[in-house]
Amino acid sequence: MSATRRFTLTLSCPDRIGIVATVSTFLAEHHGWIIEASHHADEIEKRFFMRHEIATDSLSISIDQFRDRFERIARDFQMSWKVADHSVKKRVVILVSKLEHCLYDLLARWKAGELDIDIPCVISNHDTWRSFVEWHGIPFHHVPVTPDNKEAAYDEVQRLFEDARADTMVLARYMQVLSPKLCRAYPGRIINIHHSFLPSFVGAKPYHQAYTRGVKLTGATCHYVTEDLDEGPIIEQDTIRVRHSDRPDDLVRLGRDIEKAVLARGLRYHLEDRVLIHGNKTVVLR
Amino acid sequence: MSATRRFTLTLSCPDRIGIVATVSTFLAEHHGWIIEASHHADEIEKRFFMRHEIATDSLSISIDQFRDRFERIARDFQMSWKVADHSVKKRVVILVSKLEHCLYDLLARWKAGELDIDIPCVISNHDTWRSFVEWHGIPFHHVPVTPDNKEAAYDEVQRLFEDARADTMVLARYMQVLSPKLCRAYPGRIINIHHSFLPSFVGAKPYHQAYTRGVKLTGATCHYVTEDLDEGPIIEQDTIRVRHSDRPDDLVRLGRDIEKAVLARGLRYHLEDRVLIHGNKTVVLR
Amino acid sequence: MSATRRFTLTLSCPDRIGIVATVSTFLAEHHGWIIEASHHADEIEKRFFMRHEIATDSLSISIDQFRDRFERIARDFQMSWKVADHSVKKRVVILVSKLEHCLYDLLARWKAGELDIDIPCVISNHDTWRSFVEWHGIPFHHVPVTPDNKEAAYDEVQRLFEDARADTMVLARYMQVLSPKLCRAYPGRIINIHHSFLPSFVGAKPYHQAYTRGVKLTGATCHYVTEDLDEGPIIEQDTIRVRHSDRPDDLVRLGRDIEKAVLARGLRYHLEDRVLIHGNKTVVLR
Amino acid sequence: MSATRRFTLTLSCPDRIGIVATVSTFLAEHHGWIIEASHHADEIEKRFFMRHEIATDSLSISIDQFRDRFERIARDFQMSWKVADHSVKKRVVILVSKLEHCLYDLLARWKAGELDIDIPCVISNHDTWRSFVEWHGIPFHHVPVTPDNKEAAYDEVQRLFEDARADTMVLARYMQVLSPKLCRAYPGRIINIHHSFLPSFVGAKPYHQAYTRGVKLTGATCHYVTEDLDEGPIIEQDTIRVRHSDRPDDLVRLGRDIEKAVLARGLRYHLEDRVLIHGNKTVVLR
Known part of the structure; x- marks a missing residue:
């Protein structure tokens, strides 16, 4: 990865309409700059998988605050999710x-x-x-x-x-x-x-x-x-x-x-x- | 691709903060269901590349209306962009x-x-x-x-x-x-x-x-x-x-x-x- | 393969000293020009495998005579063997x-x-x-x-x-x-x-x-x-x-x-x- | 390679009829047990390439004697050639x-x-x-x-x-x-x-x-x-x-x-x- 400090948000959940919209709106609201993003919808398992790399410094809140606020979305969508700070080895x-x-x-x-x-x-x-x-x-x-x-x-x-x-x-x-x-x-x-x-x-x-x-x-x-x-x-x-x-x-x-x-x-x-x-x-x- | 009717939005533009947020908010506002998404930021060329596959029927507007309304975003970000309807061979x-x-x-x-x-x-x-x-x-x-x-x-x-x-x-x-x-x-x-x-x-x-x-x-x-x-x-x-x-x-x-x-x-x-x-x-x- | 008319001699037999010497002497005696040759000794199965491509026109005898005379060697070494004429499709x-x-x-x-x-x-x-x-x-x-x-x-x-x-x-x-x-x-x-x-x-x-x-x-x-x-x-x-x-x-x-x-x-x-x-x-x- | 002591004979020379016959007869005469053999005739360059792995102990003469006697064949066929003893690291x-x-x-x-x-x-x-x-x-x-x-x-x-x-x-x-x-x-x-x-x-x-x-x-x-x-x-x-x-x-x-x-x-x-x-x-x- 390049020198930019970044964290990753990875998640999976039952697939339904609105996951990406909700997550991306959340990211946009907190000014998260997306460096890399990947989505995958498993049409057989009906499950959605997503990974974002986000520039840490672009965020208007701390990573911990990010975790706190994202928790509600995660609960709504029954997400398995993780936020990992890549500045920590x-x-x-x-x-x-x-x-x-x-x-x-x-x-x-x-x-x-x-x-x-x-x-x-x-x-x-x-x-x-x-x-x-x-x-x-x-x-x-x-x-x-x-x-x-x-x-x-x-x-x-x-x-x-x-x-x-x-x-x-x-x-x-x-x-x-x-x-x-x-x-x-x-x-x-x-x-x-x-x-x-x-x-x-x-x-x-x-x-x-x-x-x-x-x-x-x-x-x-x-x-x-x-x-x-x-x-x-x-x-x-x-x-x-x-x-x-x-x-x-x-x-x-x-x-x-x-x-x-x-x-x-x-x-x-x-x-x-x-x-x-x-x-x-x-x-x-x- | 699977049976779902879909169209693709592909674009590239000079990289800057807010591209993904703007595009994803636009998609969310029109209820576009993202089936597949890929982003790439070329850090050397300072250019951003993006491709979305969107379920046609999820959209609250027609593809032509989508094109019309997206035009303004595209101009703001100096995008090369294209919307292709995959139900047309x-x-x-x-x-x-x-x-x-x-x-x-x-x-x-x-x-x-x-x-x-x-x-x-x-x-x-x-x-x-x-x-x-x-x-x-x-x-x-x-x-x-x-x-x-x-x-x-x-x-x-x-x-x-x-x-x-x-x-x-x-x-x-x-x-x-x-x-x-x-x-x-x-x-x-x-x-x-x-x-x-x-x-x-x-x-x-x-x-x-x-x-x-x-x-x-x-x-x-x-x-x-x-x-x-x-x-x-x-x-x-x-x-x-x-x-x-x-x-x-x-x-x-x-x-x-x-x-x-x-x-x-x-x-x-x-x-x-x-x-x-x-x-x-x-x-x-x- | 190139234009030269050729036949192949392929064989396998229990491995022992003298197989290559016997076969190559036989080929040399009948002026067989070897275009390509591969040997393999399977040290675990104690079995020897060999394939020769021979220029048909170099031979001092016909392919049928070749088969007849080779039969004795094959019997001595308990060979599975085959001569195939590649000018026949x-x-x-x-x-x-x-x-x-x-x-x-x-x-x-x-x-x-x-x-x-x-x-x-x-x-x-x-x-x-x-x-x-x-x-x-x-x-x-x-x-x-x-x-x-x-x-x-x-x-x-x-x-x-x-x-x-x-x-x-x-x-x-x-x-x-x-x-x-x-x-x-x-x-x-x-x-x-x-x-x-x-x-x-x-x-x-x-x-x-x-x-x-x-x-x-x-x-x-x-x-x-x-x-x-x-x-x-x-x-x-x-x-x-x-x-x-x-x-x-x-x-x-x-x-x-x-x-x-x-x-x-x-x-x-x-x-x-x-x-x-x-x-x-x-x-x-x- | 396996435990058997072995040496390699490698050579290349202008292609002509009789190379393999001559070399294989020479090997057979000195009881050289061929473990692996590869031939290649470059039909464009008109050059022949050959490599043999030979079990050292099968030979009725020493490797030095082998080199001496092979020299004459090599000269006749204008060979570039080498004998390498693989028991020497x-x-x-x-x-x-x-x-x-x-x-x-x-x-x-x-x-x-x-x-x-x-x-x-x-x-x-x-x-x-x-x-x-x-x-x-x-x-x-x-x-x-x-x-x-x-x-x-x-x-x-x-x-x-x-x-x-x-x-x-x-x-x-x-x-x-x-x-x-x-x-x-x-x-x-x-x-x-x-x-x-x-x-x-x-x-x-x-x-x-x-x-x-x-x-x-x-x-x-x-x-x-x-x-x-x-x-x-x-x-x-x-x-x-x-x-x-x-x-x-x-x-x-x-x-x-x-x-x-x-x-x-x-x-x-x-x-x-x-x-x-x-x-x-x-x-x-x-």
């Missing part, structure tokens, strides 16, 4: 295991200023990447996970996440299944990268499944984590071509490239408040 | 030479109802595809072009286009350079498909140029025709991978696939009034 | 229902000389496209299929295919499930285009399944037909991006583009004898 | 300036074992990334380049490259033009990543050029460095879609993704000896 905790390609990629984007976030800490079930993370000036927490300590381990992860006052948790090829309690605690705030083009090849070893079926493309899926493994709302996906000479090892290699690209795009949409969840689907307003 | 004249792949593709899309247009006629400098076109129930005009008759030939094309009361002319691999007079007559209404990824390989035989340079992708460009050959505003582009074993003939074959896909997409954007021209560039509001 | 029968996009696309490629085949006839369970097919000078057979006459109908299809002395049957969005008897009769010779990225969304209405799951890409799969619906060996696949505003109807439209492209590529690989089947997978030697 | 020196995305990406691939190379050192005209590189256990050399010291600076780079006994130099967004002397010293051994789809937008600030022309895709090109800036043989290219809302800054961001992907692929082809240069073009035998 989002706080993103990264979870990682031994595979490092997504970690490298995210930190490279953060160093380059492309991911304009704070990373309060990285958490891992292995100590492998401690000094690499610490080289970046980011605290590293080693929280081992064993079949016996799962509950305690995820309580510890939750405590670290809370202590960090974090907004979003990213599973950057974190090879563990989170506890149902943790999944439930942060709906729409935990992002995973799955190493297949869902719904193909759910579960473990998708690259071997793909090899066995003889598919000609492999893919990756960035999705929100829910209690149902690999079934959460999909944010972003992509595929990459597989050749006849590619063995499962090569699929793993090709997969790394598509995983890091898809995770980076999905995370970016999430951080820019472009992803609206409805049921088990997302609307990504670009 | 656009009329598209296709020009073709001997290569038929784009013609087949466009007629297939028309037969399938994907291109919801009228095709009043097909014009060609060869008689090759007469019976194929006529099988589709579309009149076919053979207008030969020779070095000596160019001016007269393009006057004839222009007369046929005018007689057909057509909106848009599509050069579907029409292998002739139109006369400057014809180009000037229909700015933003003549669409060409160029067989390279412009600005690479302008001019003739781009596939041979691409082969000689050893590029690893070949492409196609759909653009509006201006007097400057291959320099008009670009609507859509795409590329396709070239392998070491591909000879110029193979590039021609690969090119056919990418040409027809890019032309179909570009034409679709144009017909849906998604393409706003500013200077030598387009904004495609999807 | 392949004969391809097309089956179609009411959806015409793949039919248009295949006939366009055939008219353009890109598909260098004979099309002895088109068979359909509807009479819809008779005059279009006949305009191309190709016989059209209407073979209605009802729940009651399936067996008889597919016996008729088989009779037409046999009478046409055809090599390959293409289901160009033929919306019927062939009889098991017909599937069994022509293993590796019946090609289908399925309108999803298999193994996602098998069975009916894949676009609606895709819409419901909220995937961000839709795809198509070209595969050989076996008795197990949608489970045959995959020849080619591709995907195309879906936007939040795309309804099932739009997925159908996007699907048409990817279906015709994937079918055309898969058929091309098949016709050039590039596809070697092993178990339920293919090796495509390009 | 290639040594790759990386040059970088202030932009780090390609550096991060290459080091991530090296850490993951995907790039099976030695990196004897990283050289930069800035000291920015010293500690990051040194964290990886790789020596870092700061060689400042000013308008006045160019010759001396590149002599120093060359000395470091020689001292490192390196095979390949990678310009990973190294924002300086090498001296002609250095370019000449290592033909086919210096790899650059250019931030446009060449031949579009040669020279400086290609993203701004692309923005100004209004292209709908941006790209990257991996090529060998020659004295003619941006004109060397192209190894790999790719493109990525640009949206109307993308400003030059966004093109830079999108470009980073495509640059690192294209550089990684191009470098991989080079390291696996898949790239054969002829004139100003490459044949990449995959």
Whole structure:
């Protein structure tokens, strides 16, 4: 985004006549300068989705006053809605295991200023990447996970996440299944990268499944984590071509490239408040 | 688009505070139900672009009254603007030479109802595809072009286009350079498909140029025709991978696939009034 | 392919030392000029795949003699093998229902000389496209299929295919499930285009399944037909991006583009004898 | 590649009958087990290209003896040829300036074992990334380049490259033009990543050029460095879609993704000896 300070208003509600008129009149009355706007009417679900980027300084009232006054409209239209101030950096905790390609990629984007976030800490079930993370000036927490300590381990992860006052948790090829309690605690705030083009090849070893079926493309899926493994709302996906000479090892290699690209795009949409969840689907307003 | 009757309001103007507020208030006052909306502020050019799809029946006034009343806003903001009624089919004249792949593709899309247009006629400098076109129930005009008759030939094309009361002319691999007079007559209404990824390989035989340079992708460009050959505003582009074993003939074959896909997409954007021209560039509001 | 007359030798066999040496020595002894060669050793299946294009006129013996003499090598190595003379056009029968996009696309490629085949006839369970097919000078057979006459109908299809002395049957969005008897009769010779990225969304209405799951890409799969619906060996696949505003109807439209492209590529690989089947997978030697 | 020790034989020569027969007979006589083979006959340039991967242990002679004996065949056919032992790791020196995305990406691939190379050192005209590189256990050399010291600076780079006994130099967004002397010293051994789809937008600030022309895709090109800036043989290219809302800054961001992907692929082809240069073009035998 450009240098202009801005906030986003995102909402969805049952579709009916007058939503846009009401919202835009409200914005006009408070002199909100709309930098970017996207609407989407889902004619099958009969639901309306909207996102505005508004120049903060154009507003005749404060963001808090904006929230207060908008509340009444939101109630009338039964809106799910959110106002996010983009002059406040989002706080993103990264979870990682031994595979490092997504970690490298995210930190490279953060160093380059492309991911304009704070990373309060990285958490891992292995100590492998401690000094690499610490080289970046980011605290590293080693929280081992064993079949016996799962509950305690995820309580510890939750405590670290809370202590960090974090907004979003990213599973950057974190090879563990989170506890149902943790999944439930942060709906729409935990992002995973799955190493297949869902719904193909759910579960473990998708690259071997793909090899066995003889598919000609492999893919990756960035999705929100829910209690149902690999079934959460999909944010972003992509595929990459597989050749006849590619063995499962090569699929793993090709997969790394598509995983890091898809995770980076999905995370970016999430951080820019472009992803609206409805049921088990997302609307990504670009 | 869905069954709802709709019209589009598209506009661009110098960017300043209040455009969206003014337009959306105007729409709200006349009960216009916004089905789809897209905004774009070009921060470098300081220009604002907007497109609304509005349900025709939601409006408290007629489209003609809408035009009349909107005129004053448009003048205040120095808008280039257009209101298009999508219950009226656009009329598209296709020009073709001997290569038929784009013609087949466009007629297939028309037969399938994907291109919801009228095709009043097909014009060609060869008689090759007469019976194929006529099988589709579309009149076919053979207008030969020779070095000596160019001016007269393009006057004839222009007369046929005018007689057909057509909106848009599509050069579907029409292998002739139109006369400057014809180009000037229909700015933003003549669409060409160029067989390279412009600005690479302008001019003739781009596939041979691409082969000689050893590029690893070949492409196609759909653009509006201006007097400057291959320099008009670009609507859509795409590329396709070239392998070491591909000879110029193979590039021609690969090119056919990418040409027809890019032309179909570009034409679709144009017909849906998604393409706003500013200077030598387009904004495609999807 | 270029003007040089050529034949292809394709084979696969259990992998062991000496296959390439034996075959290449055999070719060298008979002065076979290799225009193109591809090898692939599947280290997991322990199987070797090979394809040679050989200039027919370079050979010191006839193709029939070549077949006779190669037989001994093939037996020693337990080869599945085939010699195909590319100066003889392949004969391809097309089956179609009411959806015409793949039919248009295949006939366009055939008219353009890109598909260098004979099309002895088109068979359909509807009479819809008779005059279009006949305009191309190709016989059209209407073979209605009802729940009651399936067996008889597919016996008729088989009779037409046999009478046409055809090599390959293409289901160009033929919306019927062939009889098991017909599937069994022509293993590796019946090609289908399925309108999803298999193994996602098998069975009916894949676009609606895709819409419901909220995937961000839709795809198509070209595969050989076996008795197990949608489970045959995959020849080619591709995907195309879906936007939040795309309804099932739009997925159908996007699907048409990817279906015709994937079918055309898969058929091309098949016709050039590039596809070697092993178990339920293919090796495509390009 | 798999665990089997292997070497590659790559060659190109004027096309004539008997090349494959001669080479394959030679391989068969020395019991060379061919793991992978690719041939390409360029019918326009009348030149033949070939690459074999051969299992080292299958050979009845040493690699040195192989080279000696093959020399005679090579002379007869006027071959450019090379035998490379893949059990010896290639040594790759990386040059970088202030932009780090390609550096991060290459080091991530090296850490993951995907790039099976030695990196004897990283050289930069800035000291920015010293500690990051040194964290990886790789020596870092700061060689400042000013308008006045160019010759001396590149002599120093060359000395470091020689001292490192390196095979390949990678310009990973190294924002300086090498001296002609250095370019000449290592033909086919210096790899650059250019931030446009060449031949579009040669020279400086290609993203701004692309923005100004209004292209709908941006790209990257991996090529060998020659004295003619941006004109060397192209190894790999790719493109990525640009949206109307993308400003030059966004093109830079999108470009980073495509640059690192294209550089990684191009470098991989080079390291696996898949790239054969002829004139100003490459044949990449995959």
